[in-house]
Amino acid sequence: MTQPAPPTERATSQPLALQARGLVKRYGSVTAINGADFDLRRGEVLAVIGDNGAGKSSLIKVLAGAIVPDEGKITMNGSTVHFRNTSDARARGIETVYQDLAVIPALDITSNLFLGRELRRKGVVGSLFRRLDMPAMRSEASRHMSELKIGTTSVSQAVETLSGGQRQGVAVARAAAFGTGVIIMDEPTAALGVRESGQVIELIRSIRDRGIPVVLISHDMPHVFEVADRIHIHRLGRRAAVVSPQERTMSDVVALMTGAARPTETEAAGGL
Amino acid sequence: MTASQMSVPAHTPSQRGVARLLQTPLFGSVAALLVAIIVFSVITPNFLAPRNLSLVLQQSVVIGILAIAQTLIILTAGIDLSIGAITVLGTVLLAQTAGIAGPIVGLLVVLAVCIALGSVNGMLVTLLRLPPFIVTLGAFTVLVAGTRLIAGSRTFPVNDPLLTLLGNSITIGSFTTTYGVVAMFLVYLVVGYALSQTAWGKHVYAVGGNPMAAQLSGVKRHRTIFSVYAVSGVIAMIAAWAALGRIPNADPNAYQNAGLETITAVVIGGTSLFGGRGGVLGTLVGTLIVSVLRNGLTLARVDNLYQNIATGVLVIVAVAVDQFMRRKTAT
Incomplete structure (x- = not known):
């Protein structure tokens, strides 16, 4: 297995594939997304993690077109996009793999x-x-x-x-x-055994190696650290930080996720 | 899913042996049909006579056609209890409207009515998200009563040649059968083609097998389900026409159990009541099993009520065997 390129090289050298700014989604008095930002670079695997109820599923659904946000802006390869449904997102090359073996x-x-x-x-x-x-x-x-x-x-x-x-x-x-633009995977290994999970991780790598960026939502820290180039940490309906798996340990990330630790200024601003 | 397995051949290798054959969905029902045919040809002298086999097919026509509609609906994880009642209303309306406006207008009017009734079921199921069982149970009750209101206590003899066309004989080689039987096989062919060779067919399986996945894949879920109920209206009209060919007398009290008999045929044919699994070929076999059983038992001088008992037991056995096989293959 070849070691992925160092994050500084990989992450900063590539332009943005998908970006979101100030996303808000409310359901009555419940705010599922509270001013969330999102950045995905070309050719990277971005892991999105967060506690249950942090709003990561809602965020992903907005990017996949399954939820229309109340506020905020999404840009894809530099131009603003509006997804009214999943077909709109699919027409732009965004494909989603859902957790329950769809x-x-x-x-x-x-x-x-x-x-x-x-x-x-x-x-x-x-x-x-x-x-x-x-x-x-x-x-x-x-x-x-x-x-x-x-x-x-x-x-x-x-x-x-x-x-x-x-x-x-x-x-x-x-x-x-x-999926010519972005592939989103929502807990792709949640229903699988150890060996089969490994195979899916392998698939994620081969998709990235074909130049298509992957958004991976996962609860499984070892998987995240195995395959992600950057980690987007979601907390309380917004992006708390983007960190590098080379610079942070799993326990750091868990602490950031629960609010027990604070991110650095760069990390809080969206990382490198 | 390993790196060593690089190539994926595009076709199934045929050498998989007996184990695979036993798991084929149709194996059980085809085997049951063959066993029934063999048993009856041994215990009754006339069963295999061409005349009798032709009779078996003719007795299958109405339920056989309706069971195709039932298969489509069950594939979408629905059920239609009203399909027989739509057909009975169709026969009465055919006889009445043809008497007033001629047979062609009659056929068109009944076609429109049957499509409309199927569509009402379909709309209640898709737009109001009501359970198909409840919708079609209500429709069944309304239609049975409505048909009797329209018909009074009368039956309507039909003698128009177009309306009884499907009862006319046709001789193929040394085998004489009716246009109704040919029509039944044609509907099986058309629907079988649509299910296996068109996107619509794939979508029918998809909305029954995994509705959420179907929707997320861009399948128009409600439109597909609605279409199945509308198509079942068309099939009900063909069945009504065939019924007048078989017995040229529209009787509001005929085919009372047709809806349930179609479910029997579909289930014996191996289509899953949970949707997404099965097909019309199995339903054809299921229809023939029931007809062969009834015909053979009649030839063996077994009372009609015992035939009903045998059919009922058969349904339960068919589902039990199906579940058993599925549990076995699942592990």
């Missing part, structure tokens, strides 16, 4: 990969008889799966015949196939 059990890998984006045959067969181009989708699916080194015997296999890690692999491959 696949359809009885459908095969190919159909899962292309769900909602099916390819039809050319000519009358496709336009009038609406026939799907299964051969083209299968070979595409096969290519995506092998690019990510997800070993399954066949892309015509029903997803329910796969292990938990392989299923998550299908969800990740799906995101990687269409």
Whole structure:
């Protein structure tokens, strides 16, 4: 395993892929997001961590288009964007992998990969008889799966015949196939065993190595420290700090997360 | 998911042996159908006669067609108790409107009414988010009473050749059957194609198998569910037409248990009541199992009530075997 490049080099040399400023989301008297900022650089894995109820899920949902914020601004590659729903975000190349293994059990890998984006045959067969181009989708699916080194015997296999890690692999491959801008992973290892979690971490690395930035929401500190280039710490509905896993230890990060320790000025301002 | 497994072949290797065959969803129902056919051909002399086999198919037509609609709805994790009642209303309206305005207008009016009734079910399920069981139970009750109000205590004999068209005989080789049987197989082919070869079919499985994942993947969840109820209206109209071909007399008291019988056929055919799993091929086999059982028991001079008992037991056994197999494969 090669050591990731030092954070200073990696983080500061790359322009921003996705940025948010002053996000606010209220539900009646509850404020889920309270003026949160967010910065994701190109080609990095940014871990987002925070205690339960810190609002990290809400933040991620705003970035994925699943929640429309009351206030705040989101910019993608320099231009302002407004996501009214997840389709808007997907149209800009933002794909999300949800924690509860978001696949359809009885459908095969190919159909899962292309769900909602099916390819039809050319000519009358496709336009009038609406026939799907299964051969083209299968070979595409096969290519995506092998690019990510997800070993399954066949892309015509029903997803329910796969292990938990392989299923998550299908969800990740799906995101990687269409996520040209940003891939967001919400607790991708929460439902998995140790070995399978390791495989998902491996997938996250190979996606980053293809140049696509990854936002990883996780409770699992060892995973975060294993794969993240920078760590966004969320607390009380806003960004408390962005730290480097090279400069801080796991217990530092936990202390920052719970408010037991204070971040440095640079960290509080969004890090390097 | 290891680095050593680099390539993913695009097709399933066929050599997986008996274990795989046993896990095939259709294996159990096809085996049951074959066993029933073998048993009845041994214990009754006339079962395998072409005339009798043709009769089995003709007896399957109405429930067989309706069960296709039921399959679509159950695949979306719904259920339709009203489908039989829609059909019965359809037969009565066909007989009445055709008498007034001619058969073609009658067929079009009944088509529109059936689509409308299916769509009302679909709208209540999707827009008001009511449970399909409750919606269609209510619709069933309303439709049964409504049909009797429209019909009074009468039945309506039909003698228009277009309305009884699906009862006409057609000879294929040495086998004589009816247009109704051909129509049933056609509907199976069309819906089977739509389920396996179109995006709509994939979406039907998706909204039944994992509604949240389907929605997050950009599948129009409510639109898909609604479409299934609307399509079931079309299928109910075809079933009503076929029913008049089989018995040219619209009777408001006929097919009272049709809704439940379609559920029987779907379940015996291996489609999961939880949605997202199964298909129309299984439903065809399930329909044939019930027909073969009833026909064979009739030939063996078994009372109708015992046939009902046998069918009821079969449903429970079918689901029990299905659950058992699933638990086994899950571990």
